[in-house]
Amino acid sequence: MKLPCLLPTTVVGSFPCVKSGFSLFDPYKKAVKFAVAEQIRAGVDIISDGQVRADMVQAFVSKLPGISGSSVVGKIGAAGKPITVSDTKYALTQTKQVKGILTGPCTLAYALQINTPQYRNKEEVALDLAHALHAEALHLANAGCAIIQVDEPILSTGAMSVDTAKKCLSVIFDGIKTPSCVHTCGILDAVASEWTKLPVDILDFEYAVSPENLETLSKYDLKGKKIGCGCVKSSDQKVETIEEIESAMYACIDVFGKDNILFDPDCGLRMHTPEGAYQKLANMCEAVRRVREEV
Secondary structure, eight states: OOOSSSSOBBOOSOOOOOOOSOOSSOTTHHHHHHHHHHHHHHTOSBBOOOOOSSOTTHHHHTTSTTEETTEEOSOOOOOSSOSSHHHHHHHHHHOSOBEEEEEOHHHHHHHOEEOSTTOSSHHHHHHHHHHHHHHHHHHHHHHTOSEEEEEOGGGGGTSSOHHHHHHHHHHHTTTOOSOEEEEEOSOOTTTHHHHTTSSSSEEEEEOSSOTHHHHHHTTSOOTTOEEEEEEEOTTOOSOOOHHHHHHHHHHHHHHHOTTSEEEEESSOOTTSOHHHHHHHHHHHHHHHHHHHHHO
């Protein structure tokens, strides 16, 4: 895939939910607009819709047939209508570079209890979730997303197999030409050999809080994949200085090369204050501007 610019900045996903005023029809409408506007004001090249409506699990499973609350109670199917596309389409009215985001089927399956003989194990649940998410991925592709990202934080823990994730990603992106991405939090050493082979265009990982991931991934042939390098700590409320972020960026460039990298926070910023989240993004974007001038 071709990146939209040298060392593009992006986000993993979420932004703090700031609701203002009252809307009988859509209480989150202003929160979406605020999240989109703040990302653009910070200078982010590829934004998200902010993921302000719900946590990453319930945002999807609450819309899928066969699931009630946190339990699988029947055959899982696709949602009756698009789940995230309305907010994504709004973001696309503000900029052409928008990342559509799906919570991954392995992470969703791990969070669910099986209360039906329809499924023998969570791997089977994950595969049907992948088929359901394929429909949403198609909607996002047709809307005009620049990237479609699947969030699979669970993979670094070993609780769900990377092999299952590989099968699921192949289902989700079947026939879709939009550049694909998988994001995984945590330390990757135990899964890196298989994680680096996942069938996506971009592998996005946590570096700022897990610098050991850089050495781990440097050992593998990434076969033309692009790399999303987390250079801002999502788990720390402290706002990094521009110089600290620059240092992290140069370390990633030394390993992967300047033509293969996107920069973003380690994970979503939902738990930060709006001011803190904005400043982390703004400092990241200023840092990459300086790095571009040097490289």
